[in-house]
Amino acid sequence: MLARIGVKDIDALFADIPADKLLKAPVDLPRRKGELEVERQLGRLAAKNVPASSVPFFVGAGAYKHHVPATVDHLIQRSEFLTSYTPYQPEIAQGTLQYLFEFQTQVALLTGMEVANASMYDGSTGTGEAVLMAHRITKRRKAVLSGGLHPHYADVVRTLSHMASDSVVSAPASPLADEDLIALIDGETSCVVVQNPDVFGNIRDLRPIAAAAQAKGALLIAVFTEAVSLGLIESPGAMGADIVVGEGQSIGNALNFGGPYVGLFAAKQKYVRQMPGRLCGETVDAEGQRGFVLTLSTREQHIRRDKATSNICTNSGLCCLAFTIHMTLLGEAGLKRLARINHANAVKLADALAGVKGVSILNKAFFNEFTLRVPGKAADVVEKLAGKGVLGGVPYSRLAPEAGLDDLILVASTEVNSDDDRAAFVAALKEVL
Amino acid sequence: MLNNQGRPTAAGEATGSAHPTFTGNQALQIEEALLFEIGRADCTGVDLDEPASFTPRLGGLERRGDIGLVGLSEPETMRHFVRLSQKNYGIDTGLFPLGSCTMKHNPRLNEKMARLPGFADIHPLQPQSTVQGALELIDQLAHWLMVLTGTSAVAMSPKAGAHGELAGMMAIKAAIDAKGEGAIRNVVLVPESAHGTNPATAALIGFVVKPVPARADGTVHVEDVQALLGPDVAAIMLTNPNTCGIFEPQIVEIARAMHDAGAYFYCDGANFNAIVGKARPGDLGIDAMHINLHKTFSTPHGGGGPGAGPVVLSDRLARFAPLPFIRRDGSHYALVETADQAGDVQAFGRVTAFHGQMGMYVRALAYMLSHGSDGMKQASEDAVLNANYIRAGLEDLMSLPFPDHPSMHEALFDDSWLKDTGVTTLDFAKAMIDEGYHPMTMYFPLVVHGAMLIEPTESESRASLDLFIMTLRDLALRAKRGETERFSAAPYHAPRRRLDETRAARNPILRWTPPQPIQQAAE
Numbered sequence: 001m002l003a004r005i006g007v008k009d010i011d012a013l014f015a016d017i018p019a020d021k022l023l024k025a026p027v028d029l030p031r032r033k034g035e036l037e038v039e040r041q042l043g044r045l046a047a048k049n050v051p052a053s054s055v056p057f058f059v060g061a062g063a064y065k066h067h068v069p070a071t072v073d074h075l076i077q078r079s080e081f082l083t084s085y086t087p088y089q090p091e092i093a094q095g096t097l098q099y100l101f102e103f104q105t106q107v108a109l110l111t112g113m114e115v116a117n118a119s120m121y122d123g124s125t126g127t128g129e130a131v132l133m134a135h136r137i138t139k140r141r142k143a144v145l146s147g148g149l150h151p152h153y154a155d156v157v158r159t160l161s162h163m164a165s166d167s168v169v170s171a172p173a174s175p176l177a178d179e180d181l182i183a184l185i186d187g188e189t190s191c192v193v194v195q196n197p198d199v200f201g202n203i204r205d206l207r208p209i210a211a212a213a214q215a216k217g218a219l220l221i222a223v224f225t226e227a228v229s230l231g232l233i234e235s236p237g238a239m240g241a242d243i244v245v246g247e248g249q250s251i252g253n254a255l256n257f258g259g260p261y262v263g264l265f266a267a268k269q270k271y272v273r274q275m276p277g278r279l280c281g282e283t284v285d286a287e288g289q290r291g292f293v294l295t296l297s298t299r300e301q302h303i304r305r306d307k308a309t310s311n312i313c314t315n316s317g318l319c320c321l322a323f324t325i326h327m328t329l330l331g332e333a334g335l336k337r338l339a340r341i342n343h344a345n346a347v348k349l350a351d352a353l354a355g356v357k358g359v360s361i362l363n364k365a366f367f368n369e370f371t372l373r374v375p376g377k378a379a380d381v382v383e384k385l386a387g388k389g390v391l392g393g394v395p396y397s398r399l400a401p402e403a404g405l406d407d408l409i410l411v412a413s414t415e416v417n418s419d420d421d422r423a424a425f426v427a428a429l430k431e432v433l
Numbered sequence: 434m435l436n437n438q439g440r441p442t443a444a445g446e447a448t449g450s451a452h453p454t455f456t457g458n459q460a461l462q463i464e465e466a467l468l469f470e471i472g473r474a475d476c477t478g479v480d481l482d483e484p485a486s487f488t489p490r491l492g493g494l495e496r497r498g499d500i501g502l503v504g505l506s507e508p509e510t511m512r513h514f515v516r517l518s519q520k521n522y523g524i525d526t527g528l529f530p531l532g533s534c535t536m537k538h539n540p541r542l543n544e545k546m547a548r549l550p551g552f553a554d555i556h557p558l559q560p561q562s563t564v565q566g567a568l569e570l571i572d573q574l575a576h577w578l579m580v581l582t583g584t585s586a587v588a589m590s591p592k593a594g595a596h597g598e599l600a601g602m603m604a605i606k607a608a609i610d611a612k613g614e615g616a617i618r619n620v621v622l623v624p625e626s627a628h629g630t631n632p633a634t635a636a637l638i639g640f641v642v643k644p645v646p647a648r649a650d651g652t653v654h655v656e657d658v659q660a661l662l663g664p665d666v667a668a669i670m671l672t673n674p675n676t677c678g679i680f681e682p683q684i685v686e687i688a689r690a691m692h693d694a695g696a697y698f699y700c701d702g703a704n705f706n707a708i709v710g711k712a713r714p715g716d717l718g719i720d721a722m723h724i725n726l727h728k729t730f731s732t733p734h735g736g737g738g739p740g741a742g743p744v745v746l747s748d749r750l751a752r753f754a755p756l757p758f759i760r761r762d763g764s765h766y767a768l769v770e771t772a773d774q775a776g777d778v779q780a781f782g783r784v785t786a787f788h789g790q791m792g793m794y795v796r797a798l799a800y801m802l803s804h805g806s807d808g809m810k811q812a813s814e815d816a817v818l819n820a821n822y823i824r825a826g827l828e829d830l831m832s833l834p835f836p837d838h839p840s841m842h843e844a845l846f847d848d849s850w851l852k853d854t855g856v857t858t859l860d861f862a863k864a865m866i867d868e869g870y871h872p873m874t875m876y877f878p879l880v881v882h883g884a885m886l887i888e889p890t891e892s893e894s895r896a897s898l899d900l901f902i903m904t905l906r907d908l909a910l911r912a913k914r915g916e917t918e919r920f921s922a923a924p925y926h927a928p929r930r931r932l933d934e935t936r937a938a939r940n941p942i943l944r945w946t947p948p949q950p951i952q953q954a955a956e
Contacts, residue, residue: 001818001895005825010814013821013839016680017712027580027710032805034601035542042799045573047552048566050559059556060845062786069479069508073548076735083523083539085531085871086737090934091927092866095521096736099514102468105944111499115943120887121592124786132637150927152786159755163603163638234494247786257567258557258787259592274939278737286922286930297936300632301595302877306642311633314593318735325514328468331504334477334807343491364491394558401771404568407446415481429524 007176025152050391052255055173056421056428058349059396060369060412061150061199062123062150063224063258064250066338072252072325076318086278086317090293091285095293100280103324110327111222111244112237113266117276118294119315120263123247124153127193127223128160128267129276129310130245134191134219136274136309141166143191144184147174148198150225151400157193173396173403175362175371177202182212193207195223195312196236199399200362200410201369203233209238221224227251227264228321228414229367231339243267252326253319262319271297276310339416342368345422346413352426353411358433362408369412373395375433378409384432390425460735462911462928463517469945472503473753476763477760478510521736522871528893528901531821532843533676533876535629535706535728537540537816542803543796552795556788560819561768567791568766572759574798574938578724578743582705582810583715586751588758589743594703595630597723597742598670600755600784602634604721605668606747607753607781616697618667624653626677626878631670631701640667647880651677651835655686662694670699673717676707676878677835678820678843678886688718697721699732705819706890707730707842710810726790750841756780757788815891816842819898824885826902830909834881842890848883856912858883860920861929867924868904 007013014022020392033041052065059065070110076082080095087093087100100118107116120126131143145154145168154170161168169189171179177198185192192213196204210220222236224246236244248262249255267275273296281295301308330338346368353372362371374381378395385392393411396403413422457464505513521738522529529536547553555564575587586602591597598691602621609618621635624645643661648654658669669691673817674680681687691698700714700722700936706729708714714722726732726741746754757770758778768788772780804812817840824833824844834849862872862885874886889898911919924930 001822005821007817007821007839010818013817014680014708014711016682016838017708018682018685021685021712021716023713026806026810027713029577029580029806030802032808035801035803038542038799038802040794041802042570043551045566045570046546046549048569048879049551049555050563051550051554052559053550053554057556058558061558062558065554065556069507071478071510075511075518077544078515078518079525080518080521080523081736082544082733083529083536084521084736085516085529085534085536085734089522089862089872090932091863091924091929092522092871093736094928095517095519096466098465098517098520099690101945102535102945103467106502109946117735121596122785123783125592125596150786152783155756155783156785158666159603159784160638162782163606165639203494205492207496230496231500232496233491233498234496238497254553254792255556256553256554257564257791259785259790259791260741261741268931272943274672280944281939281953282939282942283933285689285932289841289929291929291932293932293937294936295934295941295943298938301435301629303629305629306632306635308629308633308636311595311599311630312593312639313595313628313630314738314740316739317737318733319739321514324468327502328472328505328513329478329507330502331472331477332474334479334481334504335500335502337477337481337483341481341484343489344487347487347490348585350490363490365490366492367491382564383560383562386563391556391559392562398558398770401773410635411734428675 014232029318048140054389056424057426058393058411058413059391061399061410063246063255064226064412064414065255065416066250066414068252068254068326069329071329072322075325076322081318081321088292090291094291097280099321099324101282103293103320104280106327107264107266111266112235113244114269115272116264116266117275118280119320120265120277121226121316122259122261122263123245124156126245126263127153128156130243131157131191131193133219133274133276135166138190138217138219139270140188140190141327142188142192143168144181144189145170146181147148147171147179148177148196148200148202149193149195149223150199153223171290171431172398173405175405175408177204181209185213185216185218187216189218191219192219193221193223197226197229197367197369200371201366202363206236206239206241221245226368228339228342231335233345233367248323252322260316260319262323265413274309278315279313324362341415345415345417346370349413349422352422353429354425356429368414369410372409372411374409377406381432382409385428388428388431390428392425461929463516467945468513469503472505473475473487475505476504476506477505478505527869528889528897529871530873530887530889531871533703534874534890535888535890537731537890538892539731539733543799546799547795552791565766567766570798571794572761572766574794577801578745581709582722582745583713583747584745586746586754587743588754590755590757591723591742591744592741592785593738594723594725594742594791595634596784597744598630598634599637599743601699601721602638602721603781604750605699605752606636606638607779609667611779617664620665621667622658622661622669624671626675626880627670627672627675628701628703635670650837651679652681653687655683655690658687659690662690666696667693668697668699670701671701672703674704674841676850677845678840679835679838680841684717703728704842707813709813710806711813715747720750726793726797730795731800732796739790739793743788749859752777752779754778754780755784756782807834812891812933819889819891820844821901822898823889827905830906843886843888845881847881848887851912854912855917856920858885860923861908861912863923864920866909869927
């Protein structure tokens with residue numbers, strides 16, 4: 001091959017690298033290993049972790065342990081899905097494009113919105129993008145964040161806004177959902193960002209906030225971190241949201257220690273040209289047959305460069321495929337039933353924990369997650385519970401140490417929890433308090 | 434060979450021309466309706482039991498009415514998505530020479546490792562004492578990335594390449610702000626050949642983008658950069674090897690010029706796969722560079738994601754990393770998740786919830802361990818060898834805009850060789866589909882006319898490259914001979930003929946809606 005190229009050795013092809021920068025010896029890292037040895041080495045690391053399915057597990061706060069049907073993981077590993085690229089050559093990517101079109105339809109229906117895109121990286125980055133989108137639409141640059149917004153999400157928005165010299169007003173953390181967000185909206189406000197159910201698990205009525213925001217020319221951005229909740233509670237679209245953004249991990253995707261996940265992003269039709277991310281649309285081919293293509297790409301960075309609506313170049317392809325397949329298996333009936341099971345399990349758990357002396361449940365209304373107030377430091381309680389083999393939730397102080405809410409544990413319960421799990425949690429909590 | 438009646442078949446019996454079928458299917462190529470056209474509201478493929486009666490606590494905010502979703506049974510679901518998959522081209526289907534995108538083999542060991550319950554079934558907010566192995570893995574991967582790039586810090590959490598760019602440029606902005614120069618330094622230099630994400634990223638956080646002209650040889654010259662430097666320049670964003678597939682020969686001088694002017698050097702690491710184990714970007718003077726784990730380190734592209742884009746940082750920027758990061762204390766690993774835990778690091782905040790793309794980290798580390806320092810160097814050399822082999826096999830027929838530099842991992846052609854043939858780059862790409870190949874990257878980079886950017890990667894054998902070269906030579910000769918119809922209406926043999934993208938954009942249909950009743954439609 002070198003002869004055909006016309007060079008004498010491989011380094012002749014690297015001649016543009018300054019000679020003193022070309023490495024003379026291999027870098028200081030181990031040499032190649034066989035498959036067996038790599039499995040052993042990574043297996044040892046994996047064995048040091050405690051998987052959710054191995055213990056009574058009640059951790060949520062933005063990522064949820066659900067049962068994913070075996071069909072989902074089989075299908076997403078088909079070579080033609082797994083090893084394909086962004087569908088820029090639509091004639092040989094109709095598989096990807098059709099499921100994206102189905103995904104967009106499912107997300108639009110679920111959120112009660114008119115249009116949805118082909119996904120963002122995750123719910124948090126989607127929220128940052130939604131705020132920028134609201135700024136473009138309203139030509140204002142101030143976002144108001146609810147104190148019930150997941151602190152990581154709020155931090156992503158604040159980071160982006162700080163860097164872009166936009167302003168952010170954050171309401172204080174509100175475990176009782178009793179904040180007065182409407183008072184924070186003024187004529188400079190571009191958007192109000194409200195999570196529902198909020199990070200403390202409270203179900204919020206978005207309608208008064210939507211009305212108040214829209215009366216002042218601002219948009220309501222509704223956020224959710226638990227997509228299954230939308231099987232049971234009113235959709236953000238029906239409550240007046242202008243943009244809806246959420247985390248889709250709950251449907252079809254494993255916990256994966258925080259990623260990869262899939263950001264869901266939906267909006268009113270009139271804002272579609274200000275949306276970030278990829279959009280898949282219907283068209284016809286040269287013979288008049290229906291087909292699908294990526295469309296409205298004049299919004300995107302590869303065409304518009306510094307004038308694009310976002311710098312995003314990827315979506316979360318395989319994770320939205322997992323979402324689409326799981327949602328197809330669930331269907332309307334299955335999703336609603338899954339949501340009822342989640343709520344029923346959380347109600348049972350809340351009642352069981354409420355019987356433990358010294359603790360209280362803060363929420364009046366919740367879906368599959370609620371806030372438990374414990375005597376003493378929540379972080380210590382959670383650590384002691386782990387010592388008893390129960391992963392009993394997230395201390396709110398881990399997410400937002402500056403809030404001074406050191407006695408709150410966010411507790412989630414899904415369809416994976418059994419009566420035995422609940423009993424183990426109650427018994428362990430009694431022991432550690 | 435006998436058929437099931439025991440009658441021998443011979444080729445002569447099957448010489449008729451193709452006719453339309455009743456179903457519209459063509460043997461293995463099966464038409465598949467939309468989910469919403471075949472699903473039912475009451476159908477579910479999931480066997481969950483209805484919960485026992487209980488009193489809901491939803492605060493009166495129960496959903497009213499139907500969502501509109503539909504379901505399929507498990508076998509129907511399987512068939513629907515298997516049929517869809519069969520309309521897709523993947524690396525496992527054939528050569529996928531998409532320049533800049535690095536479509537290399539995705540080892541299935543990586544998939545297997547990422548699915549170990551100890552990695553896939555752990556929650557980002559479990560007590561850290563229960564995820565020490567996960568933190569150790571991230572720390573190990575970070576170590577490999579720092580050693581391979583010759584840098585001293587890496588921010589792991591960015592979710593994709595463009596997100597890594599964003600985190601890196603934020604670090605630069607934070608460093609400039611810390612020096613009190615935020616109000617002055619607001620210009621970012623971006624060569625015309627750059628990926629679109631570079632100017633989009635800079636603009637997203639308020640920088641003003643100034644283009645750097647490309648020279649006739651496809652590289653950026655230090656004098657052109659120096660001419661643009663001033664107290665207002667914050668950084669340059671330069672891809673290396675660049676998007677023309679050339680290693681920037683003056684990169685060290687450019688880095689020095691940036692630093693002398695008090696500015697920073699952001700390197701787009703999309704093409705790092707050409708030089709892994711051969712040269713270290715840190716030695717070249719870069720301050721920040723994202724690494725697309727889905728390009729260089731073989732994590733699957735998955736039809737457009739998920740990616741992962743850790744960004745390495747030089748000593749100058751290491752103090753300005755985003756949250757979170759991992760701190761090692763002996764054999765204990767701790768996540769630094771908030772600013773008050775960060776100590777000397779002036780963390781500028783989060784770019785995402787949680788800690789990044791763990792599933793991709795496992796895959797990338799599995800690739801690194803499998804290849805080792807020696808194997809990764811060889812992969813870079815093989816990728817470069819393969820690209821130059823294709824270039825040598827085609828350069829007499831197709832036109833090379835930049836013949837003076839060797840190609841790195843990808844070979845760039847322009848469309849001047851197609852002049853007067855009536856065939857465009859797009860037509861040529863679509864004809865490749867009929868030959869069973871995924872087209873190369875076309876019309877990018879923007880600095881050459883009708884660009885065709887071919888990246889074979891190290892995954893292809895010599896036999897595979899020879900067949901590819903012969904195929905492209907055959908097509909090129911046919912284009913020059915005036916067989917325009919083969920090109921202008923291609924593809925003929927794909928699941929769909931050429932699709933009307935203009936129509937899709939003019940009247941966007943972005944979701945399925947139920948067919949309207951006839952009376953209503955007539956109103």
